[in-house]
Amino acid sequence: MTQRHPDDATRVQRHPERGAYDRATIDAILDEALVCHVGFVHEGRPVVIPTIHGHERERIYLHGSPLSRMLTTLADGVDLCLTVSVVDGLVLARSAFDHSLNYRSVVVFGRGQLVDDADEKLHALEVISEHVLPGRWADVRPPTARELAATSVLVLSSEQASAKVRSGPPGDDVRKPPLDTWAGVVPLALTAGTPEADRGTPSGTEVPSYLQGYRRRPGSA
């Protein structure tokens, strides 16, 4: 695992002690976050669009309709910023000022490139699908040639990236009043409810094993 050296764009400026630049940390957060928020400049104004991503080593994949504003803009290779954030908890201090969130975020700067190669395009869609729900891809009908043509895939590098992590209890001075306030952390997580089969699913169809205990953090309890 390479240790990255942050440049002026990626270096975490506020709370530099929360910054992390190693690939393992960055990749784990990219893996866990279900969606990302992609920023780009369209007609001179910033636009931020939520979308699904997938990644494989340093290659981050995005997909969408070739007609979408995001895809048509990004296909030109313009600068983009892809940000993911995972919220881990509310941090409740005794003072309003010291309240915070526990979170892990990654900011990636780069430029997208259209994936033209049919094999890589199909592979990228599998990577995105497996990012959302590992095991699903093998269970479904793969894209037809027509569906592939109706999907654009972009790749960008996660080389220019930084992570920012805040964890643990509040950092305020516990000796200062109000001394009787409950302070601490309320853990938060994106959790799955009971899967709801649609009307086209034959009755009696077992819920696939990859849906049981679905959670975003691989290996977590």
Place this chain on the structure above:
Amino acid sequence: MTQRHPDDATRVQRHPERGAYDRATIDAILDEALVCHVGFVHEGRPVVIPTIHGHERERIYLHGSPLSRMLTTLADGVDLCLTVSVVDGLVLARSAFDHSLNYRSVVVFGRGQLVDDADEKLHALEVISEHVLPGRWADVRPPTARELAATSVLVLSSEQASAKVRSGPPGDDVRKPPLDTWAGVVPLALTAGTPEADRGTPSGTEVPSYLQGYRRRPGSA
């Protein structure tokens, strides 16, 4: 409640049937989303930063250190795009192509303005605090003059906004193979675990009532 008329910037282009422009829909999503992602242009490049917001009618408040890149940039009144997204579920179809997410998102275009008035600044911080955890503000030490000076607050209008919502089961043709695949929706929600008191909380302190059953969607089960 006014019905807004989308302009070219805010009109939902892909899946226009998912677009919504009424204040009630937009406000409910802004309320539920714990964090937002703010996009702006810094030194010619797009930057997307996750942060907490609060809002009161059409006024959206952001806060942060006066030294942060985000606050110093936005304080100049540059164009920004504030996006929130709430993920409601995985939508699993029979074909890879028809997989989707159930989500609700809001995109706001605007320009921030520094809040200079001390009373409005304090009020904005209360609005942000109550956005995160209703009831907390009354329980904690309010900001000192020094802490207020170390906090910048921005206000922007949610007038130029649009929502996009996808809900319900997969939309694929249930008569097409593979016919025996489990398809449907896996509901997702940001849920709270058991609150963990910090070492400064006197033992025996009751967990505040506003922490019991904490959830992001007001009134939801």
